Amino acid sequence: MAEEKKLFKVKIDNITVEVEPGTTILNAARGIGGDVVPPAMCYYSKLQGSGGKCRTCLVKVTKGSEADPRPMPKLVASCRTTVMDGMEVANITSPEVLDARKGIVEFLLINHPLDCPVCDQAGECDLQDLSYEHGAETTRYEFKRRTFDKVDLGEHIQLHMTRCILCYRCVFTADQLTEKREHGILDRGDHSQISTYIQQNLDNDFIGNVIDVCPVGALTDKTARFKNRVWFLKPVDAHRNCDNPKCCGKTVLWMRGNEIFRVTARKDQFGEVENWICDTCRFDKKDVKDWVVEGPRNIDRHSVISQGHYVNTVQPKDPLVEVLDGRQPQLLFDIHTTSQVNRPDIDLSKIDGPAHSDDFNKPKS
Amino acid sequence: MGRKLLLENAHIEGIRYYDTYRKQGGYAAAEKALKSMGPEAVLEEVKKSGLRGRGGAGFPTGMKWSFIAKPEGVPRYLVCNADESEPGTFKDRYLMEFIPHLLIEGLLISSFTLGANACYIYIRGEYAWIPDILEQAIAEAKNNGWLGKNIQGTGFDLEIYVQRGAGAYICGEETALIESLEGKRGNPRIKPPFPAVKGLWQCPTVVNNVETLAAVVPIINYGADEYIKLGTGKSTGTKLISACGNINKPGVYEIEMNISVEEFIFSEEYCGGIKNGKRLKACIPGGSSVPVLPANLLLKTAKGDTRMMTYEGLAEGGFATGSMLGSGGFIVMDEDQCIVRNTLTFARFYHHESCGQCSPCREGTGWMEKVLKNIEYGKGKMSDIDLLWDIQRKIEGNTICPLGDAAAWPVAAAIRHFRDEFEWHVKNPEEAQRRNFGLAHYADPLPVPAAV
Ligand SMILES: Cc1cc2nc3c(=O)[nH]c(=O)nc-3n(C[C@H](O)[C@H](O)[C@H](O)COP(=O)(O)O)c2cc1C
Numbered sequence: 001m002a003e004e005k006k007l008f009k010v011k012i013d014n015i016t017v018e019v020e021p022g023t024t025i026l027n028a029a030r031g032i033g034g035d036v037v038p039p040a041m042c043y044y045s046k047l048q049g050s051g052g053k054c055r056t057c058l059v060k061v062t063k064g065s066e067a068d069p070r071p072m073p074k075l076v077a078s079c080r081t082t083v084m085d086g087m088e089v090a091n092i093t094s095p096e097v098l099d100a101r102k103g104i105v106e107f108l109l110i111n112h113p114l115d116c117p118v119c120d121q122a123g124e125c126d127l128q129d130l131s132y133e134h135g136a137e138t139t140r141y142e143f144k145r146r147t148f149d150k151v152d153l154g155e156h157i158q159l160h161m162t163r164c165i166l167c168y169r170c171v172f173t174a175d176q177l178t179e180k181r182e183h184g185i186l187d188r189g190d191h192s193q194i195s196t197y198i199q200q201n202l203d204n205d206f207i208g209n210v211i212d213v214c215p216v217g218a219l220t221d222k223t224a225r226f227k228n229r230v231w232f233l234k235p236v237d238a239h240r241n242c243d244n245p246k247c248c249g250k251t252v253l254w255m256r257g258n259e260i261f262r263v264t265a266r267k268d269q270f271g272e273v274e275n276w277i278c279d280t281c282r283f284d285k286k287d288v289k290d291w292v293v294e295g296p297r298n299i300d301r302h303s304v305i306s307q308g309h310y311v312n313t314v315q316p317k318d319p320l321v322e323v324l325d326g327r328q329p330q331l332l333f334d335i336h337t338t339s340q341v342n343r344p345d346i347d348l349s350k351i352d353g354p355a356h357s358d359d360f361n362k363p364k365s
Numbered sequence: 366m367g368r369k370l371l372l373e374n375a376h377i378e379g380i381r382y383y384d385t386y387r388k389q390g391g392y393a394a395a396e397k398a399l400k401s402m403g404p405e406a407v408l409e410e411v412k413k414s415g416l417r418g419r420g421g422a423g424f425p426t427g428m429k430w431s432f433i434a435k436p437e438g439v440p441r442y443l444v445c446n447a448d449e450s451e452p453g454t455f456k457d458r459y460l461m462e463f464i465p466h467l468l469i470e471g472l473l474i475s476s477f478t479l480g481a482n483a484c485y486i487y488i489r490g491e492y493a494w495i496p497d498i499l500e501q502a503i504a505e506a507k508n509n510g511w512l513g514k515n516i517q518g519t520g521f522d523l524e525i526y527v528q529r530g531a532g533a534y535i536c537g538e539e540t541a542l543i544e545s546l547e548g549k550r551g552n553p554r555i556k557p558p559f560p561a562v563k564g565l566w567q568c569p570t571v572v573n574n575v576e577t578l579a580a581v582v583p584i585i586n587y588g589a590d591e592y593i594k595l596g597t598g599k600s601t602g603t604k605l606i607s608a609c610g611n612i613n614k615p616g617v618y619e620i621e622m623n624i625s626v627e628e629f630i631f632s633e634e635y636c637g638g639i640k641n642g643k644r645l646k647a648c649i650p651g652g653s654s655v656p657v658l659p660a661n662l663l664l665k666t667a668k669g670d671t672r673m674m675t676y677e678g679l680a681e682g683g684f685a686t687g688s689m690l691g692s693g694g695f696i697v698m699d700e701d702q703c704i705v706r707n708t709l710t711f712a713r714f715y716h717h718e719s720c721g722q723c724s725p726c727r728e729g730t731g732w733m734e735k736v737l738k739n740i741e742y743g744k745g746k747m748s749d750i751d752l753l754w755d756i757q758r759k760i761e762g763n764t765i766c767p768l769g770d771a772a773a774w775p776v777a778a779a780i781r782h783f784r785d786e787f788e789w790h791v792k793n794p795e796e797a798q799r800r801n802f803g804l805a806h807y808a809d810p811l812p813v814p815a816a817v
Pocket residue numbers: 417418419420421422423424426429446447448449450451534535536537538539540572573574575577578766767768771
């Protein structure tokens with residue numbers, strides 16, 4: 001080993017930590033942990049070049065360094081700013097930072113559809129968590145929200161661009177993990193959109209990882225879509241001997257009884273994927289026999305996912321069949337776009353906010 | 366008559382071509398720089414001249430050049446920013462159209478100073494006819510031994526390439542420009558690293574405005590000592606101003622930075638006063654991004670001094686009562702102009718031009734446009750004015766590149782100085798559709814500050 005490197009001393013919210021030169025403020029804060037860690041919606045430690053875009057991680061540098069103690073004039077993105085020796089940073093101790101962050105959350109939400117009740121990401125959505133912690137209860141935005149049509153990116157992935165916060169993580173993932181780049185951003189400003197150039201199929205061994213890096217419900221797994229809510233599922237760690245050399249084969253199975261609803265990569269405490277998994281493991285291995293189950297996954301106890309208490313893994317009898325008189329339960333799930341109860345010619349996804357009875361009134365002729 | 370350094374010969378018949386340009390003393394500065402001065406001496410001269418960037422920010426050019434990293438074996442690049450897309454700014458176009466060899470000569474001297482053997486002119490896509498002019502000038506310069514290999518026997522090599530943009534304002538931001546030049550989507554980069562360390566193709570790069578690079582020629586020709594005699598204080602030399610709006614003589618003017626704003630607007634030498642005998646209401650002195658000023662704060666500072674057409678003069682009073690020289694796009698508004706409408710126009714522009722990378726600018730610019738539209742079309746509420754203020758405040762300073770600030774400042778300044786006009790729109794929605802608020806008190810003499 002080379003001789004020991006000199007460490008930099010940084011103070012974040014009055015807590016001192018020593019980190020290697022080149023560490024970002026965000027990662028230094030992650031080293032401390034707890035409340036002083038700024039929220040990060042776009043930075044992803046495993047994706048090169050990520051970060052700097054969402055601006056939720058803004059912090060105030062109150063002292064530049066020991067050598068140059070001047071504070072930085074503007075708030076900086078902690079995910080892209082490296083520490084200096086003697087630097088002092090204010091995150092939750094700075095009202096200015098909290099105020100700016102509140103503004104950012106508001107910006108991220110003004111065009112978001114807030115369709116959590118029908119979104120698969122609900123319960124494990126970074127934007128939900130962020131809004132809960134840093135957002136306001138009401139909106140000051142009084143205009144029509146931006147919408148896009150849903151598109152299929154190949155067989156397994158659905159893009160619901162309306163929910164996207166343009167964090168660029170999926171772009172970096174597609175760029176860095178898969179061989180042929182077909183996934184990027186078209187247009188600019190608030191009409192920018194993720195696209196695969198004329199909706200090319202994304203069929204690449206590792207493209208499924210874009211689903212895991214997406215902080216919101218813009219990219220979802222079509223093999224699991226609308227099948228269940230994450231908090232009704234039991235996450236268990238499992239692995240298999242995957243023959244794809246780049247795949248670690250270590251996953252989380254989201255189960256109910258013996259049924260595997262969804263397979264994802266394992267995520268760390270900051271919501272980042274620990275190791276990438278291949279599309280075969282993710283989309284095609286939905287039989288328990290394919291896997292060696294290791295045991296229940298530890299989920300943060302504040303998460304809604306850990307609210308479910310599972311005594312055993314026996315599948316409860318599905319009451320839906322009886323309740324619905326043998327009608328297909330699929331009908332209920334279709335409530336996303338049309339209603340079977342009210343006028344089905346009305347497309348619910350075209351209505352701003354929740355539907356009211358007014359929306360179904362027949363125009364008086 | 367103010368002295369001219371850049372446009373001195375711009376109207377001589379045939380100056381666009383090499384022979385005439387050379388006959389008028391062209392390439393003498395290049396000869397001097399390459400043959401008798403050497404890079405260090407040129408750099409010293411540019412530093413001493415106090416030349417500041419003419420692209421908007423006014424950063425000292427000599428200092429910028431001295432920051433360029435010089436790692437062994439890595440090429441360096443000079444990039445000329447000819448993207449000129451700021452509403453109200455059209456000075457670089459004039460220079461390139463009329464006297465292209467001045468720019469080529471400036472690029473040669475600057476590249477030589479920086480040790481760059483390749484130089485790129487990134488030109489706004491809408492300037493469709495100018496690349497031909499530039500390319501012809503480049504070919505002429507090459508035929509006469511001013512470009513290519515072993516220039517004038519000095520051993521210095523330089524190639525200049527012209528690259529057209531595709532119509533995005535954001536590609537004028539230097540790092541977005543570099544991305545675009547590399548063939549990528551024109552998103553501004555997250556800094557650091559700065560272009561001086563990692564710019565074009567990750568190599569040390571300097572990006573300068575057309576006018577900045579052209580100004581190097583007279584600095585070398587006449588010497589820095591002569592150059593700093595023009596202008597005032599830290600605003601040395603001459604500046605091109607593109608004047609437009611309700612004035613008698615819109616156009617591009619080269620001013621010595623020692624005249625007052627009043628002289629610039631009303632003298633026959635420059636704008637020739639307000640058109641049709643109207644009265645001056647407001648002015649945006651440095652391109653659409655800088656704060657708008659009402660007539661009374663434009664001609665005199667809040668302290669009661671005459672406001673000068675210099676970097677410091679226009680900035681006097683900070684954003685509370687001042688503005689910026691910016692890129693020199695001077696937009697004059699008479700009493701018939703509506704500030705709300707004008708602010709909406711700018712908001713729409715920034716909304717349209719945001720690259721969409723960072724949330725405050727992507728979402729905030731569209732929001733401001735929508736709120737302003739409501740106010741302008743008689744659907745505004747009083748609370749909308751405070752909302753606008755809050756939105757711009759949350760964009761400013763929180764974005765990746767200065768486009769966010771540029772979108773926020775015009776809105777902030779309009780509300781700061783013309784709040785009663787916004788309120789009038791809200792309170793009189795119907796009347797506001799039929800007539801404008803007019804001059805109101807915006808040209809009234811400022812209250813004399815209490816004796817200090
Ligand atoms: C959104 C945006 C647009 C810009 N457009 C231009 C432009 O069209 N021309 C220009 O010279 N500089 C432009 N700039 C400034 C450049 O980023 C850069 O500061 C300038 O080219 C530096 O040259 P200078 O030091 O010679 O002024 C723009 C900056 C921003 C943020």
